[in-house]
Amino acid sequence: MSGITPDLLALQLFTGLALGSVFVLLAVGLSLIFGLLTVVNFAHGAFYMVGAYVGVFLLGLTGNFWISLVFAPILVGTLGLAVERFLVRPLYGRGIDYPLLLTFGLGLVLVELVRILYGLEGVPFDTPPLLRGAVDIGIGYFPLYRLFLIAVTALLVLALWLFIERTSYGLIIRAGARDPEIVRVLGVDISRVWLIVFAIGTGVAGLAGILSAPMRSVIPDMGSTVLVEAFVVTVVGGMGSLIGAVVAGLLVGVVVAFTSLFWPDFSDLSMFVLMAAVLLIRPQGLFGQKGLMG
Amino acid sequence: MLTVENLHAWYDHSHIIQGISLTVNTGEIVSVIGRNGAGKTTTLRTVMGLVAKRKGRVGFDDQGDILMESTHARYHHGLGYVPEDRRIVPALTVRENLRLGLVASALKGQEEAVIDRIAETFPRLKERLNQVAETMSGGEQQMLAIARATASEPKMIMLDEPSEGIMPVLVDEMFDLFIRLKDQGTTILLVEQNVERALGISDRAYIMDQGVIVHEAPAADLLENKEIQDRYCSV
Ligand SMILES: Nc1ncnc2c1ncn2[C@@H]1O[C@H](COP(=O)(O)OP(=O)(O)OP(=O)(O)O)[C@@H](O)[C@H]1O
Ligand SMILES: [Mg+2]
Numbered sequence: 001m002s003g004i005t006p007d008l009l010a011l012q013l014f015t016g017l018a019l020g021s022v023f024v025l026l027a028v029g030l031s032l033i034f035g036l037l038t039v040v041n042f043a044h045g046a047f048y049m050v051g052a053y054v055g056v057f058l059l060g061l062t063g064n065f066w067i068s069l070v071f072a073p074i075l076v077g078t079l080g081l082a083v084e085r086f087l088v089r090p091l092y093g094r095g096i097d098y099p100l101l102l103t104f105g106l107g108l109v110l111v112e113l114v115r116i117l118y119g120l121e122g123v124p125f126d127t128p129p130l131l132r133g134a135v136d137i138g139i140g141y142f143p144l145y146r147l148f149l150i151a152v153t154a155l156l157v158l159a160l161w162l163f164i165e166r167t168s169y170g171l172i173i174r175a176g177a178r179d180p181e182i183v184r185v186l187g188v189d190i191s192r193v194w195l196i197v198f199a200i201g202t203g204v205a206g207l208a209g210i211l212s213a214p215m216r217s218v219i220p221d222m223g224s225t226v227l228v229e230a231f232v233v234t235v236v237g238g239m240g241s242l243i244g245a246v247v248a249g250l251l252v253g254v255v256v257a258f259t260s261l262f263w264p265d266f267s268d269l270s271m272f273v274l275m276a277a278v279l280l281i282r283p284q285g286l287f288g289q290k291g292l293m294g
Numbered sequence: 295m296l297t298v299e300n301l302h303a304w305y306d307h308s309h310i311i312q313g314i315s316l317t318v319n320t321g322e323i324v325s326v327i328g329r330n331g332a333g334k335t336t337t338l339r340t341v342m343g344l345v346a347k348r349k350g351r352v353g354f355d356d357q358g359d360i361l362m363e364s365t366h367a368r369y370h371h372g373l374g375y376v377p378e379d380r381r382i383v384p385a386l387t388v389r390e391n392l393r394l395g396l397v398a399s400a401l402k403g404q405e406e407a408v409i410d411r412i413a414e415t416f417p418r419l420k421e422r423l424n425q426v427a428e429t430m431s432g433g434e435q436q437m438l439a440i441a442r443a444t445a446s447e448p449k450m451i452m453l454d455e456p457s458e459g460i461m462p463v464l465v466d467e468m469f470d471l472f473i474r475l476k477d478q479g480t481t482i483l484l485v486e487q488n489v490e491r492a493l494g495i496s497d498r499a500y501i502m503d504q505g506v507i508v509h510e511a512p513a514a515d516l517l518e519n520k521e522i523q524d525r526y527c528s529v
Contacts, residue, residue, distance in 0.1 A: 184365040184366050
C-alpha cells in the first residue's frame, strides 16, 4: 500500500479519537444510567438528536455558538429530569423490560416531534468561526474543530470523574450502584440520586448531539445509528463502568478510523467484530463486573 | 422508644409477619430470638420500611406512627440498622464506608472529627482506614458495618445477627461495645442466634416463631429457662 506514512497513521489516530469522543460522551451517560437505575435507555439516541436540534434553535435565537453549547445540554438534561420523574419512575421495581419499552417508545415520539417541527430534511449547523480551519499538530494538519471536540470530551470526563470520585454525592453514586438499599438505610433519598443521574446522562447525550452538529448533518434520524454505536461501546466497555465507557469509546473510534483507512468496505462492520471478539473473551465487557445483569 | 403494634408483613403473597407487637424502652437492650426462618430479619426490615407490603403501627420516639414513611426518613428520626449480611460496600475503602454513614447526617460537616472518634472506639478500623473494605476479615467488616451505622449517633440501633460467623475474640469485643453503646444512651434491638450471649447483655427478650411472638420475658428469667430455650431456639 502506497501513501501510508507514519504521519498519516498518526493523523488517522486523531481522527479516531475525535470519532471516539462522541462515543465516549454517549456511552458515559448510557452506562451511568444503567449502572445506577438499571434502565437500558433506548431514548439515548433521541436525547442526542434533541441536543443537536436545541443547539440549532438556540443558535438561531442568539447567533452565539458558545451560549448554545452551554444551554443545549442543560435543556436536554431538564427534559431528562422530567422524563425520569414522570415516566420512568413509576416503572421501577417491575423488571428491566418496562423502562426499556418506555424509553424505546419515547425515542420514537421525540423523533416524530422533531420531524413535525423541523421537517425531514437536514438543517445546517455551521462550524463556529473561531473553530474553523486546521492546525499543525506536529504530524500534519488536523481540523481544529475535532481537536476542540477531543478537548471538551476530556474536560467533561475529568469533571465527571472528579465528581464521582471526590465528592460526597459521588460517594453516594458509587455506593448506590452497588447497593441502593443500604444507601437508603443510611438516610439518602435514593430516588433523588436516580433523578439527578438520569438528568446528567441525558444532558451529556445532548452535549454530544450539539458537538456533533457541525460534523454530521442534523436530521431527525441522526440518533438511531448513534444509539447502536453507543450500545456497542457500552457493551465493549462493560455496562455500568465509567472507565469502560471512556476506554471502549476511544478504542471503537480508533478501530473504525483505521478500518476505514485500510478496508473502507468494512468500516461499518468493524465495531461489531470488535464487540464480538470482546464478548467471546470477556462476556461482561472490558471493565464490567460479572453478573451485573443478574 | 419503639412501639410495634400488630405488625404484619408480606413477601408477594406469603404472609410472613402475622401480627407482632413489641416495645423497646429508651436505654434498653432488647433481644429477639428464634430459630431460622422465624421471621426475625423480616421484622427488622419491616420496621426499617424495607418490606413494601406492611400493616400495623410502628411508633418511634416522638414521631407518632412511622409505618408508611420512607426508609431514609427513619434514619433522620434517629433509627439505625445493621442488616444481616453486613452490607458494607466492598469496593470502597473503610474510610469511604464510614463517610457513607455520614453523608445524610447533620454531623457531615464534622466528618474528620467523627471518623477520628470512631477510630478510637474501633482500634481495628483505625489502622485500616484506607484499606478496601472487602479485603478485611468478616469480623472486621461487621465492625465496620456497626461503626458506619452508629457514626451518625442514632437514638436507637437494630442489629441483625451481628456475631454470625465471627471469631470469638471479636464477638467479645462486639458485645462489650454494645454495653458501652447502651451506657452512652443508645437503645438497642438485637436479633441473635447466640442466645446466651444476647440474653447476657439484654434487659428483656422476645421469642419469635413462625411469624408471631410466642414468649416475652426479662432476659435473666429466659436465661434460666432451658425448656423455652430448647423449644424455640434449637435448630
Ligand atoms: N425476599 C423474600 N421473599 C420471599 N420470602 C422470604 C424472603 N425473605 C425471607 N422470606 C421468608 O420469610 C420467612 C422468614 O424469614 P426471615 O429471614 O425473616 O427469618 P429469620 O428469623 O431472620 O431467619 P434466620 O435466623 O435464618 O436469619 C422465611 O420463611 C423465609 O423463607
Ligand atoms: Mg435472619
